[in-house]
Amino acid sequence: MATGLTSKARSYLAEIVGDENITDDMVDLVAYSRDSSPEPTRLPIAIVRPGNAEEIAKIFRVANELKFPIIPRGGGTCAGGGGVSIRGDGVILDLGRLNRIIEISEQDMTVTANSAVTWGQLDYELSLKSYRPPFWGPESAFGATLGGSISCASMSSQGSTVAGSAADEVITLQVVLPNGDIIYTGSDSLPKAGKFARICNGGDYTGIFTGSLGVFGVITEATIKIEPLPKEARYAACIFTEWNGGIQYALKMLHYKIPEVLSISPGPRTVKSSYGVDGQCAFKYVIEEQDPTIADRKLELGKKFAQDLRGAIVADGDEKTRIWWKDMFMRLVTDARKRESFVAHGCHRVPLKKLPIAAEDAENYFFKECRVEELGMTTTLGSYVSDMRPTCSMYPMLFFKDDPETRKKAWEIWNGWMERAITSYGASPYWMGYAWARHLIPKLRSENYRMLVTLKKALDPNNILNPGLLLLD
Amino acid sequence: MELDKYTAEIYRCIHCGYCREMYRSADGTYGICPVGRKKGFDSYYARGRMLIAKGLYEGYIKPDNSLAHRLASCTICGNCEAHCPAEISHTAIVEAFRSDLVKSGVPLLAPHREMVRDINAEYNPYTEPHSRRLEWLGNTDLSKKAEVVYFVGCTSSYRRQEIARATLETLRKIGSKFTILKDERCCGSPLLRIGERNLPRDLARHNVRQISETGASTVIFSCAGCYRTFKKDYPGIVERMNFDTFHVSEYLSKALGDTKLKQNPLGITRITYHDPCHLGRHLKVYDAPRMVLAYLPKVSLTEMKTNRANAFCCGAGGGFRKAFPNLSIDIAKDRVAEAELTGAQALISSCPFCKTSLSLAADQIQSTIRVLDLTELLNISLDSKSL
Numbered sequence: 001m002a003t004g005l006t007s008k009a010r011s012y013l014a015e016i017v018g019d020e021n022i023t024d025d026m027v028d029l030v031a032y033s034r035d036s037s038p039e040p041t042r043l044p045i046a047i048v049r050p051g052n053a054e055e056i057a058k059i060f061r062v063a064n065e066l067k068f069p070i071i072p073r074g075g076g077t078c079a080g081g082g083g084v085s086i087r088g089d090g091v092i093l094d095l096g097r098l099n100r101i102i103e104i105s106e107q108d109m110t111v112t113a114n115s116a117v118t119w120g121q122l123d124y125e126l127s128l129k130s131y132r133p134p135f136w137g138p139e140s141a142f143g144a145t146l147g148g149s150i151s152c153a154s155m156s157s158q159g160s161t162v163a164g165s166a167a168d169e170v171i172t173l174q175v176v177l178p179n180g181d182i183i184y185t186g187s188d189s190l191p192k193a194g195k196f197a198r199i200c201n202g203g204d205y206t207g208i209f210t211g212s213l214g215v216f217g218v219i220t221e222a223t224i225k226i227e228p229l230p231k232e233a234r235y236a237a238c239i240f241t242e243w244n245g246g247i248q249y250a251l252k253m254l255h256y257k258i259p260e261v262l263s264i265s266p267g268p269r270t271v272k273s274s275y276g277v278d279g280q281c282a283f284k285y286v287i288e289e290q291d292p293t294i295a296d297r298k299l300e301l302g303k304k305f306a307q308d309l310r311g312a313i314v315a316d317g318d319e320k321t322r323i324w325w326k327d328m329f330m331r332l333v334t335d336a337r338k339r340e341s342f343v344a345h346g347c348h349r350v351p352l353k354k355l356p357i358a359a360e361d362a363e364n365y366f367f368k369e370c371r372v373e374e375l376g377m378t379t380t381l382g383s384y385v386s387d388m389r390p391t392c393s394m395y396p397m398l399f400f401k402d403d404p405e406t407r408k409k410a411w412e413i414w415n416g417w418m419e420r421a422i423t424s425y426g427a428s429p430y431w432m433g434y435a436w437a438r439h440l441i442p443k444l445r446s447e448n449y450r451m452l453v454t455l456k457k458a459l460d461p462n463n464i465l466n467p468g469l470l471l472l473d
Numbered sequence: 474m475e476l477d478k479y480t481a482e483i484y485r486c487i488h489c490g491y492c493r494e495m496y497r498s499a500d501g502t503y504g505i506c507p508v509g510r511k512k513g514f515d516s517y518y519a520r521g522r523m524l525i526a527k528g529l530y531e532g533y534i535k536p537d538n539s540l541a542h543r544l545a546s547c548t549i550c551g552n553c554e555a556h557c558p559a560e561i562s563h564t565a566i567v568e569a570f571r572s573d574l575v576k577s578g579v580p581l582l583a584p585h586r587e588m589v590r591d592i593n594a595e596y597n598p599y600t601e602p603h604s605r606r607l608e609w610l611g612n613t614d615l616s617k618k619a620e621v622v623y624f625v626g627c628t629s630s631y632r633r634q635e636i637a638r639a640t641l642e643t644l645r646k647i648g649s650k651f652t653i654l655k656d657e658r659c660c661g662s663p664l665l666r667i668g669e670r671n672l673p674r675d676l677a678r679h680n681v682r683q684i685s686e687t688g689a690s691t692v693i694f695s696c697a698g699c700y701r702t703f704k705k706d707y708p709g710i711v712e713r714m715n716f717d718t719f720h721v722s723e724y725l726s727k728a729l730g731d732t733k734l735k736q737n738p739l740g741i742t743r744i745t746y747h748d749p750c751h752l753g754r755h756l757k758v759y760d761a762p763r764m765v766l767a768y769l770p771k772v773s774l775t776e777m778k779t780n781r782a783n784a785f786c787c788g789a790g791g792g793f794r795k796a797f798p799n800l801s802i803d804i805a806k807d808r809v810a811e812a813e814l815t816g817a818q819a820l821i822s823s824c825p826f827c828k829t830s831l832s833l834a835a836d837q838i839q840s841t842i843r844v845l846d847l848t849e850l851l852n853i854s855l856d857s858k859s860l
Binding site for chain 1: 518534539559
């Protein structure tokens, strides 16, 4: 049971961030008690809002001295129990004041920004100079932050086919370690070198802080790649009655480096609901280029490959795909609104060749075994190719009413799915949060787990940072 | 509880946080919440309030003064609502929440209690005697009957009389057959916004009865707040209204017809326009003020970075200025700074409450930009002798 913030701790923290940037009022604690997942309400003991890396370093020193946990929080949009105080004894580190875009370097093709800059903010400012990040942001890009997404290795259909995850876009990071040291990764680890390369000066220790949910350090600044906004866009869609043809088609599209995004509707139920016809899988693809001739040729090739492999081109697939693409960051929330529902995400990585099994398993689990529709819930399945490789993000989504009783039932179904996906076909989550971690961590190879513990103990001997999140207590 | 009406909407919030600091290049959205931006903690944003409401239903929190304080910390500007992908009625929810708190015995904030007392006693929130409400009119005779009623509102009657005069003169110059109520009372907007539900009913009934006695078929407003209250709140609290309601900009945009205006003698050629939240987001009146401004010869309008549905609030509404005057002015300063970036000589609005807030802010940051109401600029252009 949480005992609350001691007056000594409060006084130290207030001295660092100013009294206006700390609160332990219940009305504030409740506002930080959940993220965008069905994880239960968990109250922190306080919230602090530091203004820079130096203040965070001081906060960590106090936390080490007085032994209280710190829970970093970006946009608070984690879909699996991130940015909340899991054990109920944590102080939320609301990074919202670190919201400055520091430099857009056209020569280096990078942008450097504080960790609480949202992807929407980044897109807004970059678009004024006709640039964008190759990974545009997660589905919640108007709320999600750069630091949060890098810490979660977020992916989405927006850019991930080409760019992979948010973590893949990182060149350098500024990180505050649990002991209060402020470090710089990649080329920036060498004073005067600059922020231009990730793997150099002794290795890729940026990787320690990507996808690891802020258990080893808090990202305060990131330099990521940017690219010119494309001048041309083309859209199309095709359907396959057999998975084999679909997989061959996806491989062909990758070989020719055709799509900006290659989105997959996996399984007959999803194909039927998306296109009203029978099929095992359907593909939407978006081509973005600087040159119209290249864009046209790629569109033509995409259609040719589909026909060669006995796929059917969707007659209005260009328009359907264009509409789907247009309001990309609103799609998830508007889907939830249409269903008057909250949503639980089961996103994970799976090799393309295993996608048919994963889709079938998900359909069986949610619709046949859990009978979600009889419970007033529904499930949708989606997928997209990532990293320009035959690897996919597969995302079952469970829509349910957010009242406490239904939420509890949805939580059980959702957790059942994660456990099953990991054990049955080796689903590998990229973003995690406590939801995935509680299923994944116990199943890691023991040597890997030992290494994580060793690393954690070395960097955070007092276990002040996000205890219980990645390395379960 | 009044909040129960919105339970489904509250539970539809998936905590996406788009109500916090949303930026969207496609439509010029550049930030959402004027208060959250200043205070930072999630409890000041719409998402936090939805979690607080869920917390109340689920027993994590009880009505108390802290909750009242957070709920009062909202200007009801509606920017969160306009951008909420879940289409949640955030402003109505805050007002219902505030009302429930009042009913559950949590006292209003002290400045709001004073406001209720003043409106109850003198029918205006400014501690001014009701008997002096029409003082700005001088010896002007008022018709008992007219086709049109100009509902002046408390702010123009007591604090921004230049807007009342400009509106009156403008209406005269275009030949409108109008009158003003001899016993106009507060429309009830400030009370409704802070969650006080009973007193506005009496005020609404009185005002509607007064208007009916004039035989007017049209009522026009220079105050966006009064207009919003008549348009959106009155239908729910009075039995019948036998008249149409228009903001003065809507009325003028039709009435001006092919009128040719003179160049304004102030020498103002570059202006920008601030959309009042109650007129813009609440009632979707964006074009009419701009159409009226387009009548002004040799005046060019440059839009601010945030405009129309994305327009940032002046910080005055929803009882916010009364409760948090310093923070309110800080918000207004940001808006004036945004206006300055356009290079405009004048910041035009169409609400006396906005004008008050923006003028104070402009003074405090020693801005050279002039803050004017649309009616003021129009009036002097209709007839430069009126200066």
